[in-house]
Amino acid sequence: MGHFKTTLKYKFLLNELVMRDIKIKYRRSFLGVLWTLLNPLLMMIVLTLIFSNIFRFSIDNFPVYLLCGQLIFNFFSEASNMALTSILSNGSLIKKVYVPKYLFPLSKVFSSLVNLFASFVALLLVMIFTQSQITWTILFAPLPLLYICLFTLGVSLLLSALSVFFRDIMHLYGVLLTAWMYFTPVFYPLDILPEGIRSIVEFNPLTSFINLFREVVMYNQVPTLSLNLVCLAYSLVMLGIGAYVFYKNQDKFILHI
Amino acid sequence: MSEVIVEIDHVSMQFNLYKERVDSIKEYMIKMFKKQMNVEPFIALQDISFKVEKGDSLALLGMNGSGKSTLLKLIAGVLKPTTGSIKTVGTIAPMIELGAGFDIDLTARENIFLNGAVLGYSKADMVSHFDKIIDFSELHDFVDVPIKNFSSGMLARLGFSISTVTQPDILIIDEILSVGDYKFQEKCEIRIHEMIQGGTTILFVSHSMEQVKEICNKAVYIEKGHVLEYGDVHQICDRYMV
Numbered sequence: 340m341g342h343f344k345t346t347l348k349y350k351f352l353l354n355e356l357v358m359r360d361i362k363i364k365y366r367r368s369f370l371g372v373l374w375t376l377l378n379p380l381l382m383m384i385v386l387t388l389i390f391s392n393i394f395r396f397s398i399d400n401f402p403v404y405l406l407c408g409q410l411i412f413n414f415f416s417e418a419s420n421m422a423l424t425s426i427l428s429n430g431s432l433i434k435k436v437y438v439p440k441y442l443f444p445l446s447k448v449f450s451s452l453v454n455l456f457a458s459f460v461a462l463l464l465v466m467i468f469t470q471s472q473i474t475w476t477i478l479f480a481p482l483p484l485l486y487i488c489l490f491t492l493g494v495s496l497l498l499s500a501l502s503v504f505f506r507d508i509m510h511l512y513g514v515l516l517t518a519w520m521y522f523t524p525v526f527y528p529l530d531i532l533p534e535g536i537r538s539i540v541e542f543n544p545l546t547s548f549i550n551l552f553r554e555v556v557m558y559n560q561v562p563t564l565s566l567n568l569v570c571l572a573y574s575l576v577m578l579g580i581g582a583y584v585f586y587k588n589q590d591k592f593i594l595h596i
Numbered sequence: 597m598s599e600v601i602v603e604i605d606h607v608s609m610q611f612n613l614y615k616e617r618v619d620s621i622k623e624y625m626i627k628m629f630k631k632q633m634n635v636e637p638f639i640a641l642q643d644i645s646f647k648v649e650k651g652d653s654l655a656l657l658g659m660n661g662s663g664k665s666t667l668l669k670l671i672a673g674v675l676k677p678t679t680g681s682i683k684t685v686g687t688i689a690p691m692i693e694l695g696a697g698f699d700i701d702l703t704a705r706e707n708i709f710l711n712g713a714v715l716g717y718s719k720a721d722m723v724s725h726f727d728k729i730i731d732f733s734e735l736h737d738f739v740d741v742p743i744k745n746f747s748s749g750m751l752a753r754l755g756f757s758i759s760t761v762t763q764p765d766i767l768i769i770d771e772i773l774s775v776g777d778y779k780f781q782e783k784c785e786i787r788i789h790e791m792i793q794g795g796t797t798i799l800f801v802s803h804s805m806e807q808v809k810e811i812c813n814k815a816v817y818i819e820k821g822h823v824l825e826y827g828d829v830h831q832i833c834d835r836y837m838v
Contacts, residue, residue, distance in 0.1 A: 348716065349713075349716070351712075351713045351717070351718050351719045351722075352713035352714060352716075354713070354719075355709055355710045355713040356710075356713075359699055359702065359706070359710060362702065362706065363699070363701050363702070366701065429697075431693075431696060431697075432696055432697040432714065433674070434669075434674060434696075435669075435672075435674065435690065435692045435693050435696035435697075436672070436674065436690055436692075436696050436697060436714055436715065437672055437673035437674050437688075437690070438714060505620060505621045505624070506620060507620045507621050507622070590676045593674065593675060594611065594612070
């Protein structure tokens with residue numbers, strides 16, 4: 340409860356931090372914030388051209404399939420990657436003014452969330468353009484997005500805390516993210532995988548989030564309770580671990596920055 | 597009976613000075629394995645206790661490295677004491693470094709809002725104080741210029757103006773009045789006097805005895821992490837600053 344109150348008190352700071360990220364990202368670019376919309380669209384076009392001509396997976400409506408996966412995975416990778424250095428890069432501030440430190444990773448998750456909403460608009464545009472069926476089940480879409488947010492916040496808290504003590508993580512995480520992407524069914528269907536690898540990929544939390552998202556957006560299904568519970572469990576466990584590690588170590592950050 | 601606004605109770609602060617900093621997992625593993633973690637405790641503050649009453653302005657005096665800044669950071673809540681406790685009443689405006697939290701890629705206008713948020717103000721506060729900040733800093737012509745193009749004096753003006761625009765209960769000033777030109781320094785001192793009259797408690801670190809005597813009424817002399825004396829500013833200045 341106490342944490343919730345401080346978050347409310349620092350709502351304005353959180354807002355300013357998110358605005359700063361977005362302003363700096365698009366400052367001096369001609370199209371500005373429009374890039375949040377254009378970027379996923381252009382990436383989708385490139386990848387669709389590559390994968391539907393070279394690999395020829397048997398997926399109906401590949402652009403939408405791809406964009407669904409990308410939307411979730413890119414949000415996760417962008418937020419966690421930015422959050423990783425969020426404590427270190429705000430070191431000069433943390434040393435001089437008292438600010439609740441979890442605001443820094445949290446603000447990175449929020450700035451990525453802005454991009455996620457733009458990607459969602461891009462996804463809807465592509466769905467309309469490819470004449471996909473959009474039904475009322477899309478109203479369930481906030482559920483997978485909520486789960487992925489909580490999960491990402493957990494990972495972000497964990498990484499931002501650990502990177503203060505071990506700078507190696509910064510270099511290692513890029514490699515890890517690449518590996519993670521290939522073990523996530525973003526651009527390939529699950530059933531082309533051999534048995535062994537398939538069970539690893541199915542164990543990957545991101546696979547569950549993406550599956551749930553595709554169920555409601557692309558396949559127009561009401562999501563099953565069991566899939567919801569699996570996703571919820573992943574995100575709560577991750578958030579718990581991240582928050583615990585962060586909370587236990589946050590007073591020591593200042594001695595290591 | 598005046599009200600105690602800062603209470604420092606048997607506070608000690610100990611840092612672990614690693615002889616070599618271990619920042620990578622590999623190093624950490626090797627050191628752990630060889631049992632070579634050389635930790636040398638360094639005691640920055642030892643068993644400090646004193647109280648500051650509302651409306652006082654206290655100077656913290658001492659040589660470089662005596663622990664003044666560490667003490668200010670403890671009071672500001674940036675550091676947590678190893679043992680002991682610190683109680684403060686009301687809002688604190690820390691000026692440990694002017695413009696902590698400025699983002700050099702943003703304009704002065706954007707930084708005023710960002711910095712105000714860092715100091716814990718709300719958006720409505722900042723909107724209503726915006727003109728006052730610009731007036732005090734005299735930076736009217738540079739409101740929409742990215743502050744990476746500012747001189748250090750201009751940055752200091754902006755930082756001071758933001759930190760002092762409201763009336764905090766406690767104002768922490770750590771050797772920052774030496775920046776800016778003569779005229780602006782004078783303006784800052786006038787503003788600080790206004791705040792004292794308004795009931796703000798000041799914690800002040802400076803090596804300029806003139807400024808200390810000008811602004812403060814009490815002083816505490818710290819040497820190697822111990823409080824040697826606490827009392828009237830003129831007595832302490834005369835005794836230790838010859």
